[in-house]
Amino acid sequence: MSPVLAGVLQFLALAVALGLAYRPLGDYMARVYSSDKHLRVEKWIYKAIGANPSTEMRWPAYLRGVLAFSAVSVLFLYLMQRLQGSLPGSLGFVSIPADQAFNTAASFVANTNWQSYSGEQTMGHVVQTGGLAVQNFVSAAVGIAVAVALVRGFARSRTGELGNFWSDLVRGTVRILLPISVIGAIVLVACGAIQNFSGIHEVGQFVNGHSMGGSQQWNGGAVASQEAIKELGTNGGGYFNANSAHPFENPNGFTNLFEVFLILVIPFALTRTFGKMVGSVKQGYAILATMVTIWVGFTALMMWTEFHHGGPAFDIAGGAMEGKENRFGVGGSSIFAVATTLTSTGAVDAFHSSFTGFGGGITMLGMQLGEIAPGGTGSGLYGMLIMAIIAVFIAGLMVGRTPEYLGKKIGTREIKFAACYILVTPALVLIFTAIAMAMPSTLTSMTNSGAHGFSEVLYAYTSGANNNGSAFAGLNANTPWFNTSIGLAMLLGRFVPMVFVLALAGSLAEQKPIPATAGTLRTEKPLFTGLLVGTVMIVAGLTYFPALALGPLAEGLAS
Numbered sequence: 001m002s003p004v005l006a007g008v009l010q011f012l013a014l015a016v017a018l019g020l021a022y023r024p025l026g027d028y029m030a031r032v033y034s035s036d037k038h039l040r041v042e043k044w045i046y047k048a049i050g051a052n053p054s055t056e057m058r059w060p061a062y063l064r065g066v067l068a069f070s071a072v073s074v075l076f077l078y079l080m081q082r083l084q085g086s087l088p089g090s091l092g093f094v095s096i097p098a099d100q101a102f103n104t105a106a107s108f109v110a111n112t113n114w115q116s117y118s119g120e121q122t123m124g125h126v127v128q129t130g131g132l133a134v135q136n137f138v139s140a141a142v143g144i145a146v147a148v149a150l151v152r153g154f155a156r157s158r159t160g161e162l163g164n165f166w167s168d169l170v171r172g173t174v175r176i177l178l179p180i181s182v183i184g185a186i187v188l189v190a191c192g193a194i195q196n197f198s199g200i201h202e203v204g205q206f207v208n209g210h211s212m213g214g215s216q217q218w219n220g221g222a223v224a225s226q227e228a229i230k231e232l233g234t235n236g237g238g239y240f241n242a243n244s245a246h247p248f249e250n251p252n253g254f255t256n257l258f259e260v261f262l263i264l265v266i267p268f269a270l271t272r273t274f275g276k277m278v279g280s281v282k283q284g285y286a287i288l289a290t291m292v293t294i295w296v297g298f299t300a301l302m303m304w305t306e307f308h309h310g311g312p313a314f315d316i317a318g319g320a321m322e323g324k325e326n327r328f329g330v331g332g333s334s335i336f337a338v339a340t341t342l343t344s345t346g347a348v349d350a351f352h353s354s355f356t357g358f359g360g361g362i363t364m365l366g367m368q369l370g371e372i373a374p375g376g377t378g379s380g381l382y383g384m385l386i387m388a389i390i391a392v393f394i395a396g397l398m399v400g401r402t403p404e405y406l407g408k409k410i411g412t413r414e415i416k417f418a419a420c421y422i423l424v425t426p427a428l429v430l431i432f433t434a435i436a437m438a439m440p441s442t443l444t445s446m447t448n449s450g451a452h453g454f455s456e457v458l459y460a461y462t463s464g465a466n467n468n469g470s471a472f473a474g475l476n477a478n479t480p481w482f483n484t485s486i487g488l489a490m491l492l493g494r495f496v497p498m499v500f501v502l503a504l505a506g507s508l509a510e511q512k513p514i515p516a517t518a519g520t521l522r523t524e525k526p527l528f529t530g531l532l533v534g535t536v537m538i539v540a541g542l543t544y545f546p547a548l549a550l551g552p553l554a555e556g557l558a559s
Contacts, residue, residue, distance in 0.1 A: 005308055007331020010257055011299060014264075014275055014335065021265050026146035026272020026284070032175045033148045033168065034277065042170050053167035053314030058160040059506030061147055065165035065499060066142060070109050072493075073135060076229025078422040080131045081123075090124035091200055103483035106246045108135035110142055110494035111228070111376060113237030113346050113469040114486060116478040120219055120240050125197050132237060133226045137181075140173035143378030144346075146498050147270060148277075150382045153505030154406045155278045157513050160506045176266070177233060184228030184262055191258075192251030193224040221250055231262035234376040236346025236469040244336070244349040245325050256349055258329050260339045267291075267343055267374035268508055270381045279404055282524035287384055289529045294373035294536065295342055302334040305358045322556055323354020334359075341366035344376030346469025353472035354458065362473070366542045367466045369536055370425065376467065382501050384532075388523070389504075391535040395521050395528075404520055407513040417504040424496050426543045428465040428489050433458050433547065441481060446472035450557070460486060465493035 001009075002036020038046070038053055046053050055067065077461060080087070081104060082098035096104065100116055107114040108131075117123070123132070145168035152162050189195050198220035223239045227249050240246040250256055268288065270448050307330055324333045333350035340347050341363040352363050366373075372383040389405055396403030403410040410418075436442045436457050446453040456475040463470055464486040471477070477486060522528065 003329055003331060004315045006329065007307075007334065008178070009304055010331055011335055012049065012254075012396060014257055014260055017261050018264055018268055021261075022269050022272055023286075025265060025269040027276060028221055029144075029176060029266075029269065029273040030276035032171050033163075033273070038167075039168040039174065041396045042167075042174055045170050045174075047160070049166065051164075051166035053164050053170070055164055056161035057164055059149075059162055059502040062162050062165045065169075066104055066146065066502075069138075069165075069169065069497060070142065072494065073109045073138065074105045077108060077131045077135060078102060080127050081105065084124055084127050087124065087126045089126045089197070090482045091130070093122060093124050096122065097184060099480045099483040099487075100478060103487040104132075106487040106490045107464075107469065108132050108237060109139055110467050110490040111233070111235060111344060112464060112467040113235045114464055114471070114477075114485075114490060114501065115237050115241075115469070116483055118241035125221060128226065128239065129222050133222070133229065136226065136229040136233050136235045137173050137177050137238070138169065139167050140177055140229070140235065140377040142232075143272070143376055144172045144176070145169050145378065146501055147378035147381040148273075149276070150385060150501055150505040150508075151274050151277045152387075153187065153508035154408060156509045156525070157511060159398050162502070162505050162509060162512050177229060180262075180266075181225070181228040181232055183543065184232060184258075185225040187258060188224040188227055188255060189260070191255045192247070192358040193227060193255065194220055195222055195224040196220040204516065227259070229261065231259045231345065232266065232346060232377075234263060234343045234380075235346040236340065236344075236348075238347065244347045245351075247327075250349055253328060253332060256332050256336060259347070260336055260398070260432075263339050263343055263345050263347070264295075264374060265460070266377050269379040270378070271374075274381060274385075279405075280524065283406065286524045286529050286532075287381070287526045288527070290532045290536070291372070291384065293533050294369070295338070295454035298342060298362060298373070299335060299338045302338050302359055302362050303331060305356050305362065306330045306334050323351035325349060330465065337363050338366060340470060341468060342371060342373045343368070344379055344469070345466045348470050348473075351473045352459070352470060353452075353474040357451075357552050357554075357556030357558070360455060360459075361548060361556060363377070363541065364455070364462055364552060365544070365548065367462045367468045368426075368429070368548075369540045370422070370467050371468060379467065384503075386418050386421050386501070387539070389414065390422065390530055390539070391528070391532045392521055392523065393418075394535060395531060399519075401519055404514055405523060407516070408508045408511050409514060414504055417500045418555075419509065421497050421500040421504075422539060424500075425465050425493050428493050429458070429461045429544075430547060432461045432465070432485055432489050436481070436485065439481065441479070445476040445479055445482065446481070447476075451551050451554040455555065456552050461489055467494050 081101040085095040107341045149162040200219040244250040271288040274279035336349045370383045392403040456472045459472040
């Protein structure tokens with residue numbers, strides 16, 4: 001079987017699996033967030049944290065809940081790292097320096113999971129399981145909660161109430177993320193991923209069964225359970241520096257495809273949840289079609305550029321194999337790279353810095369779209385709904401009619417919130433990149449010079465501000481400047497957009513529904529899907545094209 005055919009078949013198998021899970025999971029999540037009943041374990045949690053899950057919140061109160069919970073999470077995770085040397089199960093690792101502890105705490109609470117450290121050489125069992133893994137669950141649940149609040153804004157009328165943050169947070173964790181992660185961890189263990197709390201082992205170095213005379217150290221950990229939620233919650237931070245290219249995390253081709261499935265299944269299924277909650281599954285299908293169109297297009301483009309033979313070495317290897325695992329090949333690596341950068345996952349099974357110039361640019365552009373195809377858990381849905389509002393606004397300008405979406409008028413207030421949302425992240429990416437490139441110390445952190453070196457820095461801030469977490473792997477980001485600036489980019493890129501999302505949700509919920517007329521734009525039709533795809537690409541292109549031209553485009557054209 002040719003490598004190209006193998007890659008195509010893997011993609012088709014993945015698409016079928018996602019299609020089978022779409023309806024039952026989407027319907028289940030709609031029931032979870034629409035129910036007024038609480039499980040016994042949820043009642044215990046509410047009592048422990050002193051929350052009343054039945055109290056409805058307006059958007060300022062909902063936002064205060066999001067920010068207060070996240071601020072406490074950052075502080076708690078920061079202190080755990082600073083005290084690691086005194087904690088049991090630290091494996092002898094010392095406490096984390098202040099700037100790196102801040103960066104890591106910001107990263108995992110912001111659902112970014114950017115890592116400026118090697119996990120197997122830095123973090124002990126307690127910090128990994130009691131700190132990082134916990135944030136993998138709750139940071140993902142926060143994203144889904146904010147998305148559900150925006151959906152309620154469309155679904156409700158004449159009220160500013162958006163639900164209860166604490167109820168949405170707990171339900172998302174207990175009823176959705178936890179049970180699926182348990183199943184996912186069992187599958188990974190059955191396929192060879194490790195799950196233990198062993199210490200550090202000294203092992204010999206072998207190649208093809210022959211000893212090389214040296215040795216290396218390996219430590220175990222609860223890898224399979226963290227790997228499951230790392231992918232399911234679109235987190236991305238791994239136990240090992242090699243991330244999902246490491247055989248302890250991702251043993252074979254099946255687990256590679258299974259992990260991609262975990263990355264994509266909730267973001268795609270949330271479009272079904274959206275359709276059910278607003279009372280029109282066709283509206284959910286329109287959002288889904290937009291996401292799928294971009295995802296398929298990016299995957300096909302990535303496979304083409306990575307399979308493209310540029311000489312005898314490529315012909316022999318069957319594609320651009322530098323930086324890729326032989327276990328997965330070009331096809332599996334391309335599928336994984338697109339999935340992880342079109343969502344806010346950040347996990348990698350190949351090193352994006354080793355992709356071709358255009359291939360690296362595709363991963364970067366996937367993040368710069370806003371990671372909305374299908375995006376992160378929750379953040380992908382609310383990001384795409386913001387773009388849908390921009391699209392209907394553009395359509396309204398073309399026909400001279402006040403734009404409407406799902407029976408709600410998109411007036412001056414709503415479009416201001418949407419515009420602020422789409423401006424925050426690009427501003428963070430471009431400003432921080434410009435400052436970093438102007439600093440002489442940045443040159444010492446760059447492995448490469450020229451266009452590729454610039455791409456390393458641009459990728460780092462794109463990944464941080466968009467809450468992705470992957471890296472080009474050629475930049476030494478473990479410096480006080482990069483730890484601090486990328487940490488700030490992650491926090492601002494996560495929580496400032498949420499302010500505008502929840503404010504928009506509150507504004508929409510207060511409106512009176514408008515009946516559809518002959519002049520209403522049919523947002524469930526293929527025409528709107530095409531308009532939405534065009535809007536997404538044009539907004540990202542106009543924003544980032546100059547920066548991309550200096551980095552991956554220049555590199556790709558020169559090769």
